[in-house]
Amino acid sequence: METALYLTRRLLQALAVILIVTVVVFCLLHALPGGPARGILGPQATAQQIAAFNHEQGLDRPLPVQYLYYLHTLVQGDLGTSYTLNEAVSRLIEQRLPKTLVLTVLSALLGLLLAIPLGMWQGVRRNKPVDYAVTTLSFVAYSTPVYFLGLLLILVFTQVLRWFPSQAPQGDTLAQVFADPLALVLPVVTGAASMIAVFSRYMRAATLENLAEDYVRTARAGGSRPGAILWRHVFRNSLTPVIAMLGYYVPVLFGGALVVEQLFNYPGMGLLFWSAAQSSDYPVLLGCVLVISVATVIGTLLADIVQRIVDPRVKTERI
Amino acid sequence: MTAVLQTATALQPVAGYRLSLRRFARNRLAVAGLVVVVLFLLFCFAGPLIHPTDQTHTDLNQVNLAPSGAHLLGTDAVGHDEFGRLMFGGKVSLLVGLAAGLLATVIGALWGAVAGYTGGWVDALMMRIVDAGIAIPALFILLVVSAITTPDTLGLILILGLVSWLVPSRLVRAETLTLKSRDYVLTLRAIGGTHGRAIGRHILPNSVSTIVVAATFQVADAILLVAYVSYLGLGVQPPATDWGGMLSSGLTAAYSGRWWLIVPPGLAIILVVCAFNAIGDGLRDAFDVRGRG
Amino acid sequence: MNVLRIEDLGVTFSTDTGEVPAVREVSLHVRPGETLALVGESGSGKSTVALAAMGLLPGNSRVSGRISVDGTEVVGAGEAELAGLRGRTVSMVFQEPAGALDPLTRVGAQIAEVVRNHRPVSRAEASAVAVELLGRVGIPEPERRASAFPFQLSGGQRQRVVIAMAIANSPALLIADEPTTALDVTVQAEILDLLRELAADSGTGVLLVTHNMGVVADFADRVAVMLEGRVVETGPVEDVLLRPTHDYTRRLLAAVPRLAVGEPEAAEPAEKDGAGSAPVVELRDVSVHFGRGRHTVRALREVSLTVRPGETVGLVGESGSGKSTAARVALGLVRPDSGSAALFGSDLARTRGRARRRLLSGVGVVLQDPVASLDARMSVAECVAEPLRVHRRRMSADERRIRVAEVLELVRLPRELAGRGPRELSGGQRQRVSLARALVLDPRLLVADEPTSALDVSVQRTVLEVIAELQGELGFACLFVSHDLAVVQEFAQRVVVMRDGSVEEEGPTMTTLLRPETEYTRRLIAAVPVPDPVLQRRRRASPGLEATA
Numbered sequence A: 001m002e003t004a005l006y007l008t009r010r011l012l013q014a015l016a017v018i019l020i021v022t023v024v025v026f027c028l029l030h031a032l033p034g035g036p037a038r039g040i041l042g043p044q045a046t047a048q049q050i051a052a053f054n055h056e057q058g059l060d061r062p063l064p065v066q067y068l069y070y071l072h073t074l075v076q077g078d079l080g081t082s083y084t085l086n087e088a089v090s091r092l093i094e095q096r097l098p099k100t101l102v103l104t105v106l107s108a109l110l111g112l113l114l115a116i117p118l119g120m121w122q123g124v125r126r127n128k129p130v131d132y133a134v135t136t137l138s139f140v141a142y143s144t145p146v147y148f149l150g151l152l153l154i155l156v157f158t159q160v161l162r163w164f165p166s167q168a169p170q171g172d173t174l175a176q177v178f179a180d181p182l183a184l185v186l187p188v189v190t191g192a193a194s195m196i197a198v199f200s201r202y203m204r205a206a207t208l209e210n211l212a213e214d215y216v217r218t219a220r221a222g223g224s225r226p227g228a229i230l231w232r233h234v235f236r237n238s239l240t241p242v243i244a245m246l247g248y249y250v251p252v253l254f255g256g257a258l259v260v261e262q263l264f265n266y267p268g269m270g271l272l273f274w275s276a277a278q279s280s281d282y283p284v285l286l287g288c289v290l291v292i293s294v295a296t297v298i299g300t301l302l303a304d305i306v307q308r309i310v311d312p313r314v315k316t317e318r319i
Numbered sequence B: 001m002t003a004v005l006q007t008a009t010a011l012q013p014v015a016g017y018r019l020s021l022r023r024f025a026r027n028r029l030a031v032a033g034l035v036v037v038v039l040f041l042l043f044c045f046a047g048p049l050i051h052p053t054d055q056t057h058t059d060l061n062q063v064n065l066a067p068s069g070a071h072l073l074g075t076d077a078v079g080h081d082e083f084g085r086l087m088f089g090g091k092v093s094l095l096v097g098l099a100a101g102l103l104a105t106v107i108g109a110l111w112g113a114v115a116g117y118t119g120g121w122v123d124a125l126m127m128r129i130v131d132a133g134i135a136i137p138a139l140f141i142l143l144v145v146s147a148i149t150t151p152d153t154l155g156l157i158l159i160l161g162l163v164s165w166l167v168p169s170r171l172v173r174a175e176t177l178t179l180k181s182r183d184y185v186l187t188l189r190a191i192g193g194t195h196g197r198a199i200g201r202h203i204l205p206n207s208v209s210t211i212v213v214a215a216t217f218q219v220a221d222a223i224l225l226v227a228y229v230s231y232l233g234l235g236v237q238p239p240a241t242d243w244g245g246m247l248s249s250g251l252t253a254a255y256s257g258r259w260w261l262i263v264p265p266g267l268a269i270i271l272v273v274c275a276f277n278a279i280g281d282g283l284r285d286a287f288d289v290r291g292r293g
Numbered sequence C: 001m002n003v004l005r006i007e008d009l010g011v012t013f014s015t016d017t018g019e020v021p022a023v024r025e026v027s028l029h030v031r032p033g034e035t036l037a038l039v040g041e042s043g044s045g046k047s048t049v050a051l052a053a054m055g056l057l058p059g060n061s062r063v064s065g066r067i068s069v070d071g072t073e074v075v076g077a078g079e080a081e082l083a084g085l086r087g088r089t090v091s092m093v094f095q096e097p098a099g100a101l102d103p104l105t106r107v108g109a110q111i112a113e114v115v116r117n118h119r120p121v122s123r124a125e126a127s128a129v130a131v132e133l134l135g136r137v138g139i140p141e142p143e144r145r146a147s148a149f150p151f152q153l154s155g156g157q158r159q160r161v162v163i164a165m166a167i168a169n170s171p172a173l174l175i176a177d178e179p180t181t182a183l184d185v186t187v188q189a190e191i192l193d194l195l196r197e198l199a200a201d202s203g204t205g206v207l208l209v210t211h212n213m214g215v216v217a218d219f220a221d222r223v224a225v226m227l228e229g230r231v232v233e234t235g236p237v238e239d240v241l242l243r244p245t246h247d248y249t250r251r252l253l254a255a256v257p258r259l260a261v262g263e264p265e266a267a268e269p270a271e272k273d274g275a276g277s278a279p280v281v282e283l284r285d286v287s288v289h290f291g292r293g294r295h296t297v298r299a300l301r302e303v304s305l306t307v308r309p310g311e312t313v314g315l316v317g318e319s320g321s322g323k324s325t326a327a328r329v330a331l332g333l334v335r336p337d338s339g340s341a342a343l344f345g346s347d348l349a350r351t352r353g354r355a356r357r358r359l360l361s362g363v364g365v366v367l368q369d370p371v372a373s374l375d376a377r378m379s380v381a382e383c384v385a386e387p388l389r390v391h392r393r394r395m396s397a398d399e400r401r402i403r404v405a406e407v408l409e410l411v412r413l414p415r416e417l418a419g420r421g422p423r424e425l426s427g428g429q430r431q432r433v434s435l436a437r438a439l440v441l442d443p444r445l446l447v448a449d450e451p452t453s454a455l456d457v458s459v460q461r462t463v464l465e466v467i468a469e470l471q472g473e474l475g476f477a478c479l480f481v482s483h484d485l486a487v488v489q490e491f492a493q494r495v496v497v498m499r500d501g502s503v504e505e506e507g508p509t510m511t512t513l514l515r516p517e518t519e520y521t522r523r524l525i526a527a528v529p530v531p532d533p534v535l536q537r538r539r540r541a542s543p544g545l546e547a548t549a
Helices: A002-029 A035-041 A047-057 A063-075 A089-124 A129-143 A146-160 A174-178 A181-211 A214-221 A226-264 A269-278 A282-310 B016-026 B028-050 B082-118 B120-135 B138-148 B153-164 B166-180 B183-190 B195-231 B243-255 B263-287 C046-054 C079-085 C107-118 C123-136 C155-167 C185-202 C213-219 C237-242 C247-255 C323-330 C353-360 C380-391 C397-410 C415-419 C427-439 C457-474 C485-491 C509-514 C519-527 C533-541 C543-547
Strands: C004-015 C018-030 C035-039 C061-069 C090-093 C173-177 C205-210 C222-227 C230-236 C281-290 C297-307 C312-316 C338-343 C363-366 C445-449 C477-482 C494-499 C502-508
Touching (some): A002 A063, A002 B120, A089 A129, A089 A181, A089 A269, A089 A282, A129 B028, A146 A226, A146 B243, A174 A181, A181 A226, A214 A226, A226 A282, A226 B120, A226 B138, A269 B138, A282 B138, B016 B028, B028 B082, B028 B263, B082 B120, B082 B166, B082 B195, B120 B166, B138 B153, B138 B195, B153 B195, B166 B195, B183 B195, C018 C205, C035 C046, C035 C213, C046 C090, C090 C155, C107 C123, C173 C185, C185 C205, C185 C213, C205 C213, C213 C533, C237 C533, C297 C323, C297 C477, C297 C502, C312 C323, C323 C445, C353 C380, C363 C427, C380 C415, C380 C427, C427 C457, C494 C509, C494 C519, C502 C509, C509 C519
Parallel strands (some): C173 C205, C312 C477, C312 C494, C363 C445, C445 C477
Antiparallel strands (some): C004 C018, C004 C061, C281 C338
């Protein structure tokens, strides 16, 4: 029952956040120059045509009413129509989102698989040369703009070494994407680099904190060996804060995807967004923002739920 | 219940700041970072006085030259001296980064302090807004904004600041919550002290270390963000430029082997952002602050 | 053969601020079946000795001398050899049960781990052993409890689990470092009983590290007193506690507040003047709850409490009794859900703004934690002068300085301290600065919430003396919250015993504490050990001793 209560509360919080996001997007929608009308009808439109368009679209009613109307359309899954591609935004996103998800999930998995052991190793070997070396590398990786890193990787691995193709898989379906695994390597690695840097730091900090905890001393006093203590006790306790941070890292992953897709010409949501920005295709832009924000909120929620499963303390809320 | 105080360790004969300074000085990476930042500041601001170059007029006779004695880093596609352009672009990158980072910290600190101190539904609402802000990736919002307008430098600083204040707000809120329940604040309230006095005289001064550490990381992030923004074509417009813009315009050149157009600005970004991160890390250890992992 | 033999032990730590010699030339021994108490205040090095015997000292330490545990040399031994000893030949019980167990592993599994470290048994067998051990340390329903997580157990239960881990492989030596300091006094008594029983059953030698003389009198066979890293006196417990030879031991024993037991004819102090005048604090049927729904905690249940001008009321109870909450209601920091709280005759709920501030200016507050009670960014003078800035804005800087000097003198602190920062002061000095700050406005009421609980015994004595003396001089009323019955008995004219949010019993101190009316109060008093081994033995033999001479 505790879980049910907690879940409801978290869901309500998530909904509140999503609502606030819709408000932000709605405000942006209405900050567009000349309004949506000019965007659709073009710069040659006369004042009359614009007024007619506005009336037809209901854009001359008071803002709060428009907002409710907007919510209504959102709930029905209608995100508007692209100006340039002449397709429903929701359909476009439906096509592209899975591919972006493949990229981000693979990057995240690679990032975590490398970052967690690395961070723990650093924590155990604190202030030894290994720690300094990895810390410096992490700083560099974190401070390198993703596109620069991607550029370097492309230059080295595709031009000089010719191991991988310089473009990501171009297919439309997921099957086609996976059919060309070599082409996925560089994009995924580029996306994972910054994540490895950040999460190895988190893991290192969590490991250091846990190594200083009393229960490590108790285990040593009972005769447990350092290796056993590390894996049986410290590891699990250090994972919890790291998993919590994962939820907040989702927007960063999507931001990275934007740049990676543009660099490797990968037809996912990021590239869609990028082209839309070039052509001022507002419905697509705002639709993407909305979808990605909702994805983030869901991601954070999932991370919280995973945390509760792993850490039993979170189950019973104290006052 | 009762924990016998270890008086031996509670006694710190050296005042807080001096001890922190000593700890910082011992962190080699952090000190190296400080040196790098100072060097770059000198390079970008004092450099042009020693090595003046023309960054506004094009010189089509000197296009795409490789590095030589006359042009240490060669020239770009319109004839600008790359070495001088590095200084020129650096001014913008550094200034905008510093200003945006500080702005983000100030907004975030105020927001977080008010939320943390007030508590209750005000706190909950303010933090849901922060959550919503975090949920929207900064790059996406920036692209949308750019599709609407092209900001000038001041506008750029403002927008970057408005997009980045979220993380410091959470840190300062956490710090405020801790400080709010410290005994000396409780005592002050018990004898009739006002909220204003509690915040102004106790909570804010004691949050300074957290805020300073957050500010350093924000500056690092802002410089990186500026580089992204300019790379995507949304930053300052030519003939002005910054390191990100240099990378953007040098992209095609990279494929034809003209490395001198992208390696210097790329390295500059990496070094400076790295340096600020190292300083922030060092400060955080020196002040013994919790925060961004 | 001795289970523990320490010869000429020296331990030095390398810290940020230089080399710190924590232990110097310490020699002692523990025989099988006997309990040696290692006593001292903070900084004496007693915990360091205990950790050294386990080979658990931190990396920045240098050890010289010899430590032999059941024949095996510990100093200089390799980690693998030490791991073989720990949990089998020698085990340790630590002070803080809160963090001592891995929060993500079930307690049964943690005990089983210690078993499997030293015995080649299967997982199932180890789990069975764990359940049996849980039963032996007095945990009810051990099979069910074995699958509980540490956060689901109380502090006392967690300590029992730690003890179970310590006795799992029947060690020759058990080291207990302040095993009951973090526990309530009744729980403390139970844990000590358990330890005594286990040691007696199995002939284990016990090294008990503590600062509490009462616990020593209750438990130990022999005592070693430590001061600044050296052992200054050793001997059988009766000799050391009743006929101390070293000056420091004598001073230490003199500073311990002693609970008077079995002397009901002690004189009742005369009723203070002002018994008839309006009460300074009056709580009437106050109820307070925290949290919501399922997790509501009823901190106070219809509590009524009065403090009259000039008198000291001791508010005692164990953790969770609500005593601190009651003090905070009196200070206006917590608003009661029902009932009324009045300060100097005005209802706190109905007094706001300037009137409220004026009301609160008559109160001085001293809280428990010496580290957090002063803002480290302000100098001592600024800390003490703060109430002046809040209420007497028209005072000039000079006048403030004079008043601060006056009040520092009252608490027996040298004037030179005014310019220093709190970080440069000791715990006792900080509490006195806190006291000076509380008195700077010449209050009519002093509320002290565990003001000396975090201090060493000798320091505690000074601070308490200062408070008592000042009360005599300045005549303020005092609401003194404490869990330490002995301290309250020395100080307060009236005592209020609280339990689970209600008032259990109240009345004049001597009467209530020597002739308690309720069973709970009797148990509470019986659980407090006095530093007299002979008396302690008699009390243990016949628990109803309190009522008779």
